[in-house]
Every structure is written in C-alpha cells, then in structure tokens.
Amino acid sequence: MAQTEGAEKSGTRAEMREETERAILDAAEGIFAEAGFGGATMQAIADSCGLPKANLHYYFSSKEKLYRRVVERIFTVWLEAADSFDTDATPEVALRRYIERKMQLSRDYRYGSKVWANEVLHGAPIIQDYLETTLRSWTETRVAVIRRWIAQGAIRPVEPRWLLYMIWATTQHYADFAHQIETLNHGPLEADQWDDATETVCSIILRGIGIDPGAPA
Amino acid sequence: MAQTEGAEKSGTRAEMREETERAILDAAEGIFAEAGFGGATMQAIADSCGLPKANLHYYFSSKEKLYRRVVERIFTVWLEAADSFDTDATPEVALRRYIERKMQLSRDYRYGSKVWANEVLHGAPIIQDYLETTLRSWTETRVAVIRRWIAQGAIRPVEPRWLLYMIWATTQHYADFAHQIETLNHGPLEADQWDDATETVCSIILRGIGIDPGAPA
DNA sequence: GTCTATAGATTGATAGAC
DNA sequence: GTCTATCAATCTATAGAC
Structure with a gap:
C-alpha cells in the first residue's frame, strides 16, 4: 500500500x-x-x-519523448481511419466512407489533427520515418486502386495523388482551421452543419471525378 | 556620411x-x-x-511586434489574391481564376502560407481582429455572389461556405503540407505537376458544383 | 511513486562603446 | 545605425526528501 x-x-x-x-x-x-x-x-x-x-x-x-509519444498516438488513430478506405468497394462507397470517417475524425480529434499539421508544417522533424514508410506505402496502395478505377472507366482520369491530397486537405481543414471557421460562423458548427459540410464535401468530390452520388449512407 | x-x-x-x-x-x-x-x-x-x-x-x-509585422505582410498578399475572385464574372471564370491564383500563391509564398496556418492553428492570438473584420466581410460578399449563382441555376445548390473552405484548404495544402507532399513525391513538384494539380483541383471543384469546365485559360 | 527545490542552459531584451 | 557584452526571466531536467 x-x-x-x-x-x-x-x-x-x-x-x-x-x-x-x-x-x-x-x-x-x-x-x-x-x-x-x-x-x-x-x-x-x-x-x-x-x-x-x-x-x-x-x-x-524528456519533452521530446513525450511529444513523440503524442504524435505516435495520433498516427495510430489516423491509420485506423485510413482502413475505412476499402480497396474492394466501389469508388463511390470507398471514397464516401473514407471522407465521412475523416470528417468525423476532424470533429472528434481536433487537437490530434492540429499536432499532426504542426509537425508536417515544421518539416516533420519527429515523424519523417513514418512519412517515408507507413504513409508512403498506404498511399501507394490507394493510388493503385484509384488507377484501377480509372482503367475500368469507373471514374474520370485524374492523378490519384491530387485527389487524395484534396480529401486530406478538405477534411483536416475542419480541425486545423477550426478557429477560423468558428470565427466566420459566429460560433462552433452545429450537428446539422457538420452533416451538411460532410455531405457537400462528398458530393463535390464524387461529382468532380464523374460519379453521380446517390443518397448518403 | x-x-x-x-x-x-x-x-x-x-x-x-x-x-x-x-x-x-x-x-x-x-x-x-x-x-x-x-x-x-x-x-x-x-x-x-x-x-x-x-x-x-x-x-x-520586440519579437511579438516583428511577428505581427510578418503576419500583416502575409495578410496583404492574401488580400490581393482574394481580389482575383471577380464577383462580376461567370462562376467558371471567377472560381477558376481564384483557384489558379491561390495555387500560384502556395507555390511562390510557401512560408507565408505556413505562418498563417500556424497562427490560425494556435487560435489566431495575433490576427483575431483581421478574421473578424476583413476576412469576415470578404467572405460575406463572396457567399452572397455564390448564392446568386445558385439562385440563377448556374451552379448546383451547395452551402457557399463549405465550397470556399474546400478551395482554401485544397490550395493551401500544397504550401502548408509541402513537406509531406514532397516526401511522397520523392522530391519537389515539377512545373508540369503543379500545372496538372492546379487543373485537377479546378476541374474537380467545377464539375463538383455542376459546371462542365472547358479548357484552362 | 510523488513532490519541492534547484541546477544548468537558453532566451528576449538592453546598456553602452564605437 | 551597428555591434559586443550582459542582465533578468524562463525553461528543461534532475536531485533528494518523503
């Protein structure tokens, strides 16, 4: 005792x-x-x-070891969300599910997203190895899947990387720039605003690559 | 002397x-x-x-006064670029010109964009007044223009704010997350990659809101 | 394992010679 | 206006009592 x-x-x-x-x-x-x-x-x-x-x-x-543990924990959460990009599903289902999950992450783990953004902004001094290994291989598998969709004529031909960056940027913006968004919104986003924003992001991206999106899941 | x-x-x-x-x-x-x-x-x-x-x-x-001057200079550059959003032009021309200008800014003023991102990420302690005055009024005029386009049936009905955030997020991502992009790209983006990324961002967003984009200007 | 006190290094800012 | 030297405050990290 x-x-x-x-x-x-x-x-x-x-x-x-x-x-x-x-x-x-x-x-x-x-x-x-x-x-x-x-x-x-x-x-x-x-x-x-x-x-x-x-x-x-x-x-x-040390402060640096604590910081590293924080960043590692965030990367784990990101990786779990990344799995929602189902490589066996149709483009519409795979992308919609992935975008919805990323938007949910921005809403629920705002601080994690901000720490990650900070780290990349400053040249990723701590997580450079993750970028070069885990993130790179994840990206390459998804790029291959998107190229297959293009070859099958399921979506318009676009460079897969620019599409992924667009999804990352747009969804993470709602966490990283939350302060700016909330200033312009005169307060935090309401639940229905989150839903509407998510649906808008999905529909613009899906239509943008040539898919006529059905109703949200 | x-x-x-x-x-x-x-x-x-x-x-x-x-x-x-x-x-x-x-x-x-x-x-x-x-x-x-x-x-x-x-x-x-x-x-x-x-x-x-x-x-x-x-x-x-002081350090803080120097920082403030840096941020103010960046905001000036941003404002000039913001003027490229011509409220009298068609949606296609206005949005394409604005996106192209924002992408060019991300390429030419990477550090400025990063400082701005940093500032907003940390709750805008220095530039809160700009967000509440200049940025808010700029945004409101553009929101009004986009609503007019929707009323005229020129674009699909989407909440104008989510559309603007998407443009900001996607274009600024190429500056703020340049390190991550360059890691995945095995080096800096080449000129033709910048052009292709810009065209892809334009075409996805324009198609996403119901415009069939012609050839780039 | 928890906490107080403090060492050791770094930083923003200034004094004062030139 | 420029530069060297230095102060005062702050921060990371640790020593050592409990």
Missing part, C-alpha cells in the same frame, strides 16, 4: 501507470496543439493535468 | 532602412514558418539574415 491513490479509481499498479500516462498524453496533446512544440512548456502540460512538473519527467524522460 | 554602408546598394537613409527591414522580415517569415512563434528565436532570425541580434530589436522593438 505504498502507492498514492490520487483521484483515479484504484487498480493494479500497471493500470494506474497507464491511466496516469494517458492523462499526461491527453493534456500534452492539447497544449502541443495550441502552442506548438516550441511554444508548449512542461509546466503548462503539468498544470493542465494537475500534476507536478517533475512527474511528467518521471513518466516520459 | 555617418551611416554604415553594408553590402546593400546605397540610397537615401529611408531606403536603406526599408531594405534592412525587408531583409529581417524575409528571414523572420522563414524561421517563424519552420519553427512557429514559440520555437523561433531572435538569434535564429538574426543568423538567417546575417545581422547581430541587437539590430533586430533596433528595427522591431
């Missing part, structure tokens, strides 16, 4: 450690998103999760 | 001052873009333009 109990529900030592780590990672994600790596301070992260600054260094040896 | 001459061409005192200020602003734009406000240091900016750190404080009293 040497361990301090804190406010969290008690559990095994491993569970408590995991809980504390997650609390720190959540706080760090928010601070890194709003201030960038350079602008964020360990003190601000500590305050955000109600822990002394020294505890952060106990769980994550 | 008390003034030091330096490497620049000599001129009036005012011209020299302007020249030095611009050199500092150029350097600052690059450093702020790559590191963010918090990550950038006056030393790094000074090194980048080959001046002692103290000189930066002589021309711009």
Whole structure:
C-alpha cells in the first residue's frame, strides 16, 4: 500500500501507470496543439493535468519523448481511419466512407489533427520515418486502386495523388482551421452543419471525378 | 556620411532602412514558418539574415511586434489574391481564376502560407481582429455572389461556405503540407505537376458544383 | 511513486562603446 | 545605425526528501 491513490479509481499498479500516462498524453496533446512544440512548456502540460512538473519527467524522460509519444498516438488513430478506405468497394462507397470517417475524425480529434499539421508544417522533424514508410506505402496502395478505377472507366482520369491530397486537405481543414471557421460562423458548427459540410464535401468530390452520388449512407 | 554602408546598394537613409527591414522580415517569415512563434528565436532570425541580434530589436522593438509585422505582410498578399475572385464574372471564370491564383500563391509564398496556418492553428492570438473584420466581410460578399449563382441555376445548390473552405484548404495544402507532399513525391513538384494539380483541383471543384469546365485559360 | 527545490542552459531584451 | 557584452526571466531536467 505504498502507492498514492490520487483521484483515479484504484487498480493494479500497471493500470494506474497507464491511466496516469494517458492523462499526461491527453493534456500534452492539447497544449502541443495550441502552442506548438516550441511554444508548449512542461509546466503548462503539468498544470493542465494537475500534476507536478517533475512527474511528467518521471513518466516520459524528456519533452521530446513525450511529444513523440503524442504524435505516435495520433498516427495510430489516423491509420485506423485510413482502413475505412476499402480497396474492394466501389469508388463511390470507398471514397464516401473514407471522407465521412475523416470528417468525423476532424470533429472528434481536433487537437490530434492540429499536432499532426504542426509537425508536417515544421518539416516533420519527429515523424519523417513514418512519412517515408507507413504513409508512403498506404498511399501507394490507394493510388493503385484509384488507377484501377480509372482503367475500368469507373471514374474520370485524374492523378490519384491530387485527389487524395484534396480529401486530406478538405477534411483536416475542419480541425486545423477550426478557429477560423468558428470565427466566420459566429460560433462552433452545429450537428446539422457538420452533416451538411460532410455531405457537400462528398458530393463535390464524387461529382468532380464523374460519379453521380446517390443518397448518403 | 555617418551611416554604415553594408553590402546593400546605397540610397537615401529611408531606403536603406526599408531594405534592412525587408531583409529581417524575409528571414523572420522563414524561421517563424519552420519553427512557429514559440520555437523561433531572435538569434535564429538574426543568423538567417546575417545581422547581430541587437539590430533586430533596433528595427522591431520586440519579437511579438516583428511577428505581427510578418503576419500583416502575409495578410496583404492574401488580400490581393482574394481580389482575383471577380464577383462580376461567370462562376467558371471567377472560381477558376481564384483557384489558379491561390495555387500560384502556395507555390511562390510557401512560408507565408505556413505562418498563417500556424497562427490560425494556435487560435489566431495575433490576427483575431483581421478574421473578424476583413476576412469576415470578404467572405460575406463572396457567399452572397455564390448564392446568386445558385439562385440563377448556374451552379448546383451547395452551402457557399463549405465550397470556399474546400478551395482554401485544397490550395493551401500544397504550401502548408509541402513537406509531406514532397516526401511522397520523392522530391519537389515539377512545373508540369503543379500545372496538372492546379487543373485537377479546378476541374474537380467545377464539375463538383455542376459546371462542365472547358479548357484552362 | 510523488513532490519541492534547484541546477544548468537558453532566451528576449538592453546598456553602452564605437 | 551597428555591434559586443550582459542582465533578468524562463525553461528543461534532475536531485533528494518523503
């Protein structure tokens, strides 16, 4: 019974450690998103999760290692969403599902998206290896699928990369530029605005590549 | 003849001052873009333009004032580009010209776009007033024009804001996420890739809102 | 494992010679 | 106007009591 109990529900030592780590990672994600790596301070992260600054260094040896863990967690979430791009489905189903999932991600994980944007904006000093391995191979498989659709005459001939960039850019814009959007909107987007925006993005892109989209799923 | 001459061409005192200020602003734009406000240091900016750190404080009293000047300069460039959205032209001409200009901006002023993205990402602490005044009124006039097009049956009915966000997101992505794009591309985009990307963005968006686009201008 | 106190390094900003 | 030297504040990281 040497361990301090804190406010969290008690559990095994491993569970408590995991809980504390997650609390720190959540706080760090928010601070890194709003201030960038350079602008964020360990003190601000500590305050955000109600822990002394020294505890952060106990769980994550350095600011850079903590940041790396934050970015890795975000990449994992992104990868799971990326799987919603079903390479066996029709173009309409595959793209619609992927876009809808990406829009949902922008809505639910705004800070994660912002941290990722920040990282790429600054030349990806931490995640360059992910870009060159995981992201590149994911992209190449999808490029191949889109080329097949084009060869089959299912969609108009467009360079697949420009299409993917368009989907990434448009969906992530709703997270990364949320502040600008909310300023122009005089407040956060309502649920029906999110739905309408999602449907508009889907329909413009699908029509744009020659598909006449049916009703949303 | 008390003034030091330096490497620049000599001129009036005012011209020299302007020249030095611009050199500092150029350097600052690059450093702020790559590191963010918090990550950038006056030393790094000074090194980048080959001046002692103290000189930066002589021309711009503080880091924040220098940053503000950088952001203001970028906003001016953005505004000039925004004028290419001709409210008297047909939807096809107006949108195509606007998209082409925005893509050109992403290519020519990558760092400016990155600084802007950084600023909005972090909640626009410096430029909030621009968002609420200039950007908001520009947007409202364009929203009105797009609604008129819809009423005339010239384009499909879509919420004008989502369409504008799509154009902003997609075009700016080529600057803000240039590092990711270049990693996937195994190098910078070639001239013909820029042209193809621009044409693809135009054609998808125009077809997406119900316009059958002709040949590019 | 948790917390206080502090070391060690860096940074924005300024003083003052030239 | 330019530059060197330096101050005062801040930050990452750690030492050491509990």
